[in-house]
Amino acid sequence: MKDGAKTPRPIATRGSDRVFLACMAVLGGTYVVLLAATVGADILYTTPGHLWRALQSPEIRHAIRLSLLSCTLTTLLSLWVAVPIGYLLARVRFPGKALLDALLDIPIVLPPLVIGLSLLILFQAAPLRALERVFPITYAVPSIILAQFMVACAFAVRTMRATFEQISPRHEQVALTLGCTRAQAFWMVVLPSAKKGVLTAATLAWARALGEFGPILVFSGATRMKTEVLPTTVYLELSVGNLEAAVAVSLLMVAAAVAVLLLLRGQGIANAFDRPL
Amino acid sequence: MIALEQVTVHAGAFVLRDVSLVVPAGSHTALMGRTGAGKTTLLEAICGLRPVSAGRIVVGTRDVTHESPGARGVGLVPQDGALFHHLTVREHLAFSLVVRRWERDRAAARVEELAGWLGLGPILARHPAGLSGGEAQRVALGRALAFHPDVLCLDEPLSALDDDTRAEVCDVLANIRRRTGITVLHITHNRREAERLADRILKLDAGRIVNPTP
Numbered sequence: 001m002k003d004g005a006k007t008p009r010p011i012a013t014r015g016s017d018r019v020f021l022a023c024m025a026v027l028g029g030t031y032v033v034l035l036a037a038t039v040g041a042d043i044l045y046t047t048p049g050h051l052w053r054a055l056q057s058p059e060i061r062h063a064i065r066l067s068l069l070s071c072t073l074t075t076l077l078s079l080w081v082a083v084p085i086g087y088l089l090a091r092v093r094f095p096g097k098a099l100l101d102a103l104l105d106i107p108i109v110l111p112p113l114v115i116g117l118s119l120l121i122l123f124q125a126a127p128l129r130a131l132e133r134v135f136p137i138t139y140a141v142p143s144i145i146l147a148q149f150m151v152a153c154a155f156a157v158r159t160m161r162a163t164f165e166q167i168s169p170r171h172e173q174v175a176l177t178l179g180c181t182r183a184q185a186f187w188m189v190v191l192p193s194a195k196k197g198v199l200t201a202a203t204l205a206w207a208r209a210l211g212e213f214g215p216i217l218v219f220s221g222a223t224r225m226k227t228e229v230l231p232t233t234v235y236l237e238l239s240v241g242n243l244e245a246a247v248a249v250s251l252l253m254v255a256a257a258v259a260v261l262l263l264l265r266g267q268g269i270a271n272a273f274d275r276p277l
Numbered sequence: 278m279i280a281l282e283q284v285t286v287h288a289g290a291f292v293l294r295d296v297s298l299v300v301p302a303g304s305h306t307a308l309m310g311r312t313g314a315g316k317t318t319l320l321e322a323i324c325g326l327r328p329v330s331a332g333r334i335v336v337g338t339r340d341v342t343h344e345s346p347g348a349r350g351v352g353l354v355p356q357d358g359a360l361f362h363h364l365t366v367r368e369h370l371a372f373s374l375v376v377r378r379w380e381r382d383r384a385a386a387r388v389e390e391l392a393g394w395l396g397l398g399p400i401l402a403r404h405p406a407g408l409s410g411g412e413a414q415r416v417a418l419g420r421a422l423a424f425h426p427d428v429l430c431l432d433e434p435l436s437a438l439d440d441d442t443r444a445e446v447c448d449v450l451a452n453i454r455r456r457t458g459i460t461v462l463h464i465t466h467n468r469r470e471a472e473r474l475a476d477r478i479l480k481l482d483a484g485r486i487v488n489p490t491p
Contacts, residue, residue: 168357168359170355170357170359171359171361173321173324173326173346173353173355173359174353174355174359174420174421175361175372176325176326176345176346176347177324177325177326177346177347177349177351177352177353177421178347178372178373178376178420178421178423178424179347179373179376179377179424180347180376181345181347184376188372188376189361192361192363193361193362193363195363
């Protein structure tokens with residue numbers, strides 16, 4: 001047990017290997033340089049004054065508050081759905097499983113605008129129109145959460161499925177022999193073992209929701225102080241030529257993304273996405 | 278006692294057909310056989326982890342063929358121990374007692390008793406990540422024994438251990454059997470291990486129990 005999860009020892013490098021490794025580094029490095037350059041350009045373009053003014057703007061403060069609220073609610077909803085679906089996909093054989101698996105990947109591969117359009121069309125259906133008379137969704141805050149949820153949940157499902165697949169079913173089987181029901185085995189053994197995976201799924205869902213723009217633009221609109229989240233702010237500021245504010249808000253989002261990635265790396269389980277599509 | 282009467286078990290494309298087997302009460306029976314012979318499938322059927330298509334399984338005096346795994350009175354020690362990473366050694370020993378709603382004092386006394394038998398007293402607060410291979414298997418053994426099962430099923434529990442640790446766990450197993458008189462069905466590939474611990478050695482070959490040694 002002490003020797004359980006060893007990281008692979010690095011391979012000894014000889015002289016001829018260095019040329020090969022240098023080629024790999026140059027080829028891969030171009031992308032890294034491009035990424036670093038874009039973030040660097042944003043940082044150099046803006047000044048602390050721009051950032052301060054952006055943070056003082058009532059519209060941007062509203063967008064930050066709404067983004068934090070919607071992303072958090074989206075994350076909770078995503079986990080609520082992703083944990084059971086991930087568990088079923090990892091543990092249970094049932095008819096149509098391959099079809100369901102493919103269906104769940106649709107939000108990952110579909111253009112975000114199409115998701116927004118599909119939601120808009122769905123909410124034109126008679127029963128949902130009736131619901132909207134009592135509880136407005138389209139072009140209101142709930143539509144933002146729903147649009148974010150549509151995409152973020154797919155990532156959370158994949159993460160949870162990979163997490164449950166990595167947990168040996170033997171643990172659950174032993175729990176059953178010890179007197180647990182299937183539900184008790186899930187709550188007492190499987191879910192605590194999946195704690196890191198749940199945190200990864202939550203972090204990914206939150207980050208994904210924060211960056212979502214296409215479906216929100218179509219399904220929620222871009223109304224200032226009403227359905228304005230941070231990506232909407234970048235779009236609105238750009239559309240009126242206020243590049244400084246747009247870049248300042250972009251940097252806030254970059255900072256949030258970096259924080260999330262550091263949290264993921266800290267968990268050491270960002271490999272949840274290793275499974276091919 | 279464990280008795281299998283004409284048991285048929287399906288495991289994907291693999292089928293164990295009409296297997297009959299008796300493990301007498303209080304005996305330590307080793308079940309050997311080549312890889313893929315179906316030993317683990319048979320053990321899973323006895324534990325209730327794999328449904329039986331035909332036949333009957335008796336544990337003690339009860340027909341448990343259609344009982345849930347937890348109601349069969351079978352303790353299972355898998356090959357890798359399958360310890361729960363979030364629980365301490367103490368919590369492992371108490372796990373089945375909490376699930377079975379034992380009174381707190383009675384459960385605590387049972388945990389102390391098992392810790393004494395298995396030499397786990399000094400490491401009760403540790404998590405599995407901090408245990409050696411031998412310690413982990415002793416914890417898995419204690420966890421399986423805690424609720425006083427009628428029989429103990431061991432699925433190659435010593436195969437991943439080095440020689441010294443294997444000898445140590447062998448001693449623990451022999452000691453436990455002396456103390457409790459529990460019926461043991463022990464799957465192993467190691468004949469020396471089987472000869473050292475078991476009263477009877479059976480072999481599973483092509484779905485049949487052969488070569489019984491009284």
